[in-house]
Amino acid sequence: MTAIWSVDTEAFYSNAKKVKNQQPIMAVVKNNAYHYGLEFAVKQFLRAGINTFSTTSLKEAVRVRELAPDATVFLMNAVYDFDTVRDYHIHMTLPSLNYYYEHKADLRDIHVHLEFENLLHRSGFKTLEEIQQVLQDHQQNKNSERMIISGLWTHFGYADEFGVPEYDEERSAWLNVLHTLLNEGYQFDYIHSQNSASYYREGQVVLPHHTHARVGIALYGSRPYSDLDESTIQQALTVKANVIQIREVQNGDYCGYSWAFETQHDNTKLAVVDVGYGDGILRTRAQHEALINGKRYPIRALMMSHMFVEVDEHVHAQDQVVLYNESMRIDEYTFKGVGANSEQLSAMNHDSLIKEYR
Numbered sequence: 547m548t549a550i551w552s553v554d555t556e557a558f559y560s561n562a563k564k565v566k567n568q569q570p571i572m573a574v575v576k577n578n579a580y581h582y583g584l585e586f587a588v589k590q591f592l593r594a595g596i597n598t599f600s601t602t603s604l605k606e607a608v609r610v611r612e613l614a615p616d617a618t619v620f621l622m623n624a625v626y627d628f629d630t631v632r633d634y635h636i637h638m639t640l641p642s643l644n645y646y647y648e649h650k651a652d653l654r655d656i657h658v659h660l661e662f663e664n665l666l667h668r669s670g671f672k673t674l675e676e677i678q679q680v681l682q683d684h685q686q687n688k689n690s691e692r693m694i695i696s697g698l699w700t701h702f703g704y705a706d707e708f709g710v711p712e713y714d715e716e717r718s719a720w721l722n723v724l725h726t727l728l729n730e731g732y733q734f735d736y737i738h739s740q741n742s743a744s745y746y747r748e749g750q751v752v753l754p755h756h757t758h759a760r761v762g763i764a765l766y767g768s769r770p771y772s773d774l775d776e777s778t779i780q781q782a783l784t785v786k787a788n789v790i791q792i793r794e795v796q797n798g799d800y801c802g803y804s805w806a807f808e809t810q811h812d813n814t815k816l817a818v819v820d821v822g823y824g825d826g827i828l829r830t831r832a833q834h835e836a837l838i839n840g841k842r843y844p845i846r847a848l849m850m851s852h853m854f855v856e857v858d859e860h861v862h863a864q865d866q867v868v869l870y871n872e873s874m875r876i877d878e879y880t881f882k883g884v885g886a887n888s889e890q891l892s893a894m895n896h897d898s899l900i901k902e903y904r
């Protein structure tokens with residue numbers, strides 16, 4: 547028996563369709579599609595009518611190009627391997643004024659999307675004036691070998707935060723940049739800004755003048771914020787393990803390494819379960835429950851490849867122990883403070899868990 551990470555393909559696909567909501571979506575497939583598997587995810591998104599993808603690594607962008615020959619593939623990080631970007635028809639961010647002036651010539655025939663920095667400060671042009679400077683310099687550049695300006699974009703750092711003004715601030719700063727440039731007559735084939743949280747905050751639609759919403763986590767089955775009803779986004783992932791045996795311990799017994807759990811009652815039943823932090827179960831997640839035969843039981847100690855779950859007489863050796871499924875969702879634990887949705891997903895150890903697509 548080994549713990550299993552499994553995805554229900556039809557549930558994943560139908561969630562993607564529901565998230566898409568007939569809107570133009572650029573699916574974020576970074577980090578091996580949030581660890582769902584790049585090939586699997588791209589296939590299902592294509593099936594759901596999504597034909598635009600973005601990622602952070604050139605290696606993944608090339609892989610997406612191979613999987614989706616007709617798609618638009620957008621690389622959100624600037625790279626320096628210009629030939630590969632060009633050869634695979636990958637669109638790339640233009641991340642700063644410095645980068646532009648240094649690599650103007652290298653960028654010939656490459657589709658770039660100009661990035662506005664905003665409150666995250668991770669990348670992008672600092673101001674509207676910097677963007678205007680590039681647009682003007684590019685217009686005056688009579689060299690036939692020059693980049694192709696295809697897009698304009700930004701990334702919100704606060705769309706997942708409520709009760710603070712930052713999202714409204716970054717949203718209006720961006721819309722001001724966008725509207726000014728459009729009023730000046732500039733045109734872009736791709737205009738995108740919204741992550742999952744922003745997409746849902748705006749009513750599951752793309753903002754005016756935008757060509758795409760750049761959605762990640764919702765496509766992978768987790769709600770970006772807790773106000774959304776569970777039925778709006780469906781989780782297709784199950785992570786489950788097995789009861790190896792049941793141990794009975796007495797009041798005052800310490801169980802697990804270094805007094806991890808002190809037994810409070812005589813005849814306490816502990817299920818020894820074959821999954822642990824070595825498989826990617828976060829210590830914060832182990833402060834909550836596991837689901838056995840449809841009932842939630844408290845996890846009492848977490849070890850590398852085991853955990854103790856305090857159970858009752860209804861639990862037996864070989865019973866299945868669910869850590870995540872459609873009723874015990876990643877996002878539930880996000881809102882309980884376990885860690886971000888993507889953090890819980892990323893923690894999973896795909897080398898030790900058995901991986902199944904149903």
Ligand SMILES: *Cc1c(COP(=O)(O)O)cnc(C)c1O
Binds near residue numbers: 701742760761762763
């Ligand atoms: C990860 C990422 C997204 C997607 O964010 P979600 O919250 O998962 O929807 C969008 N844009 C950029 C630049 C990102 O890095």
